Amino acid sequence: MVSYKDLRSHVNEDGVVIRSSQVHQYHLQALRESPGISKQTYGVVSECPFTELDYFDVTTTFPPDLMHNFLEGVVPLVITKVIQALHVSHVVSLSQINAELDAFRIGKNDRGNIPQKLPNTVLKQNTLPGSAAQKWCLFRILPFVIGHYIPEGEVHWDIYLKCREIGDVILSPTIPRRIIPFLSLQIGEFLSSFQSVFPETFTPKLHYLIHLPQLILKFGPLRQLWCMRFEGKHQYFKRLAHSTCNFKNISYTLAKRHQLKQCWELTSLDCLQQNTYTEGERAIPFRALLQEIQKCVLERSEAEDIQGEERVGVFSSLTTNNVKYCLGDNFVIEVVEEDIPVFIKIVKILRFRGAWMIFGKLRIPKTFERHYHAFKLEDHDEWILVQPGQEKEYHPLDTYVHDDTNYITLYHRV
Incomplete structure (x- = not known):
């Protein structure tokens, strides 16, 4: 129940009101009685169609997606803001970073997700080119690309390192319960440091971090619920839609081609790749x-x-x-x-x-x-x-x- 203008004033869940099923029903009833009510009042636009399902509750059955929220939200924001600050302070320029990326000898296991060259728009916009996997790869190898330019204890670089520490935990497939309180402290420290160094920038996806400790306790490691595998499957359909140039009945074409592909794959004696x-x-x-x-x-x-x-x-x-x-x-x-x-x-x-x-x-x-x-x-x-x-x-x-x-x-x- 935090308004957009108050996002930056909260770095943990202690001072916020968490939505509950009863409160959400009250908001929906208010919308039914007063359809013209502003959506900023409760942050609710309409009733979710899934509520017709007996086992669905909008306040408890929507786990966050780490791929979109963290890898495509927080990570690009942190990397671009740090690069912008390092460029302005003449620690390392964007052209030097791109030259280092071109010359960098990336490992063969990371080679499938080689980061793209950074365009000049990175200095003005908080977005990175490439897929979520490419952004994750850049997030991991960035210290080996430009770390030798940066002095120890550089304040902007420290923001990146704190984000890495959070990523190590939340992206893990197994998370011990004992480190959840420490994760909450790490997130609070990161958000406080980010606001002090970059006071002009704060996004909802940064705010979502404060809820991750409790959501991990509720759903388990969130990596098991991310959209990375769905997006990988969806990539096949996007390529197929582009190559077939079908503008009449694209749904039928995609369904038929996918069925033929599945039939061909299932004819293999090792369709699950269990052989050696x-x-x-x-x-x-x-x-x-x-x-x-x-x-x-x-x-x-x-x-x-x-x-x-x-x-x-x-x-x-x-x-x-x-x-x-x-x-x-x-x-x-x-x-x-x-x-x-x-x-x-x-x-x-x-x-x-x-x-x-x-x-x-x-x-x-x-x-x-x-x-x-x-x-x-x-x-x-x-x-x-x-x-x-x-x-x-x-x-x-x-x-x-x-x-x-x-x-x-x-x-x-x-």
Whole structure:
């Protein structure tokens, strides 16, 4: 029940009146009795058609969409305002940022969502070009693109880092209840800092952040309810509508073409992609493996009759259970105290006597560099053996290098 002009005066839910089913019914009744009442009075225009459903309540069954609210609302606003401030203060110009983006060597796992070049309109408008996934990618890699230009403790950059801390939590597929109060404090601090640094700008989507802690408690991790997958499916229809050039009965054309596509896909014996796929297969003698790897294979397989000439399958990539493992990728294999992830860098993928074995080198975070919002890594020489499915997070992560130091930035809190 906050008016638009009062949005910036609230940085948490403590001082606001939350709508309830009873209050909403009162507002609807007022609209029926006085149809000419201003919509600004209650913020209600009309009754939702879904209220005819017995199990639907407009005040409790509308979870927020993180894709539109955060990735396409808050993230572009924060990035553009920070870039505008850095450009005006001559810390880094827009042309330098675009030059760094062109020269930046993006990791192969982020390559599918390469951010678009920033137009000059970014300096005047608070919008970013590209899809939600491209904006998320830019949000993650921005410190490696321009972080070396920015001095430690720069006030505008601190706004971006606080937004990253919030994103790590709310974009996570699993969120412990114990950190919800801390998330509320983080959001309040971010909104207060944003208003002090950018007093002329405050949008409803920034205000929506204050409700996320309670909504997470109500609905669970909101990433499970976002529109990202719907938009991915919808993209097929948008491309099809453009390519068919049908202006007579577009609904019939899209439905028919989609049905034919679904029929073709369902004829596959592996329509759910549950089979195992490999790339770069070759066979080598067991004796050709390093001694440390041979020892690990013997211990894991509990085999005693291995001949030196017995063949071992070696692969460049393995896809199983819809997770792809490639040489050079990093995976989180453990989370130790204080939520610190431990990584493994894949060096070899083997198949021996029907069993899959992934060998890699242990990578332990030395520190968390807040300025880059990334873990500074310390590589260890000992070999680690894991099997597919033992990782804590299925997203493969790229290594980014700055000043000859390896860094990993996460998609979200693990």
